[in-house]
Amino acid sequence: MTEILKGNLVHTPSFGRLETLPGGFLLLEDGVVRGLYRSLPREYAACPVTDWGEALILPSFADMHLHAPQYPMLGMGMDLPLLDWLNAYTFRTEARFTDAAYARRVYRQLAEDLISSGTTRVAMFSSCHTDATLILMEELERAGVTGYVGRVNMDRNSGAVQEETEASLSETRRWLDACRFPHVRPILTPRFTPSCTDELMAALGELARERDLPVQSHLSENSGEIAWVRELHPDCGQYWETYAKYGLWKPGTLMAHCVHSDSRERQAMADAGVWAVHCAASNVNLCSGTAPVRRLLDQGVQVALGSDIAGGDLLAMNKAVVMAIRASKLRQMETGEPFLTVPEAFYLGSAAGCRYCGGGAGFETGYPLHAIVVDDAAMPEPARSLELAERFERAVYLMDKRHIRAVYSEGRRVLG
Ligand code: GUN
Numbered sequence: 001m002t003e004i005l006k007g008n009l010v011h012t013p014s015f016g017r018l019e020t021l022p023g024g025f026l027l028l029e030d031g032v033v034r035g036l037y038r039s040l041p042r043e044y045a046a047c048p049v050t051d052w053g054e055a056l057i058l059p060s061f062a063d064m065h066l067h068a069p070q071y072p073m074l075g076m077g078m079d080l081p082l083l084d085w086l087n088a089y090t091f092r093t094e095a096r097f098t099d100a101a102y103a104r105r106v107y108r109q110l111a112e113d114l115i116s117s118g119t120t121r122v123a124m125f126s127s128c129h130t131d132a133t134l135i136l137m138e139e140l141e142r143a144g145v146t147g148y149v150g151r152v153n154m155d156r157n158s159g160a161v162q163e164e165t166e167a168s169l170s171e172t173r174r175w176l177d178a179c180r181f182p183h184v185r186p187i188l189t190p191r192f193t194p195s196c197t198d199e200l201m202a203a204l205g206e207l208a209r210e211r212d213l214p215v216q217s218h219l220s221e222n223s224g225e226i227a228w229v230r231e232l233h234p235d236c237g238q239y240w241e242t243y244a245k246y247g248l249w250k251p252g253t254l255m256a257h258c259v260h261s262d263s264r265e266r267q268a269m270a271d272a273g274v275w276a277v278h279c280a281a282s283n284v285n286l287c288s289g290t291a292p293v294r295r296l297l298d299q300g301v302q303v304a305l306g307s308d309i310a311g312g313d314l315l316a317m318n319k320a321v322v323m324a325i326r327a328s329k330l331r332q333m334e335t336g337e338p339f340l341t342v343p344e345a346f347y348l349g350s351a352a353g354c355r356y357c358g359g360g361a362g363f364e365t366g367y368p369l370h371a372i373v374v375d376d377a378a379m380p381e382p383a384r385s386l387e388l389a390e391r392f393e394r395a396v397y398l399m400d401k402r403h404i405r406a407v408y409s410e411g412r413r414v415l416g
């Protein structure tokens with residue numbers, strides 16, 4: 001079916017480049033973007049039109065790192081550093097997900113909250129519970145959230161959620177065999193080096209190769225964590241080598257944080273095609289540091305953004321975009337590295353993750369539509385009429401659920 005969306009179109013077709021089409025037309029064929037027009041070509045005059053009036057139509061967000069079972073502990077333990085926070089709050093919270101009914105309630109709420117906040121793509125950590133992970137995937141699929149979910153592997157230093165090595169592997173295989181969701185795919189998820197034995201890491205690397213699966217984990221988030229990894233792997237010069245050693249360091253591997261990744265570690269990422277996922281709110285909440293995003297980008301590393309719920313407290317990705325901008329400004333004041341502009345950070349919070357998931361950048365033709373419709377009329381009345389680019393900037397800073405009138409995911413309207 002051919003249809004047209006009409007409205008104020010704004011997107012970032014490439015990193016840092018903002019394109020605005022006031023009162024523009026977006027042509028869809030079975031949900032796939034076929035063209036953007038400033039005025040409608042005559043040949044489409046008879047097509048059905050959804051007219052969003054004065055509203056803004058923007059690409060939806062991609063949250064490329066969050067922990068679904070930590071949603072119940074949002075805003076808790078925020079005065080602790082990473083390793084204490086994991087032990088005092090996180091593992092206990094995740095232990096609740098042996099309860100399938102509890103998992104269903106929490107994950108249904110999370111999936112709905114993602115969509116109503118404008119997030120349609122994710123790379124998510126579940127817990128080490130196979131059934132709860134399948135429930136999570138089902139709830140995301142039902143709500144219209146697309147992307148990747150990982151059942152977490154953790155067979156040491158993991159308190160109430162520690163697994164036996166063999167069980168971790170056999171449950172991972174059981175989970176993979178049960179994954180049959182068209183838009184929510186599996187990603188192997190060793191939690192991080194301190195929570196996985198060498199034996200487990202080696203077997204996961206083998207599984208990734210055997211079944212051609214992507215991998216996600218954490219890297220160089222916190223100085224205590226990095227010192228611990230050095231003790232655990234005295235043979236590895238740097239943290240990343242503990243993943244490389246077992247075949248987990250490969251094109252498309254997602255590494256959250258990279259706060260303390262130096263030039264050599266960044267180069268290893270660029271060379272291998274490993275992505276960095278920047279989670280600014282979490283980095284500040286847990287006093288981890290400010291990630292060197294500009295340096296990562298300058299060295300050719302692919303970067304996307306994540307909320308890192310619940311180290312991060314902001315599920316709404318426009319807030320994560322703004323946090324990334326603020327963190328980059330703090331870094332500029334310290335180091336002189338140029339901060340992220342609004343179009344740059346918006347690209348990282350939308351197009352970058354969308355591309356990771358096989359989609360297009362912004363409203364790129366040939367890819368299913370992922371978009372939000374934002375009504376900024378309820379925002380404070382401006383002192384003069386605004387250019388569309390100014391309205392876009394204001395929407396990135398100010399929008400919340402109340403302003404999001406509709407959400408399109410994978411070419412389908414899933415809200416509004
Ligand atoms: N490193 C290992 N596990 C976690 C987690 O749950 N959150 C964060 N922020 N870092 C981690």
Ligand code: FE
Pocket residue numbers: 065066067218256308311
């Ligand atoms: Fe995390």
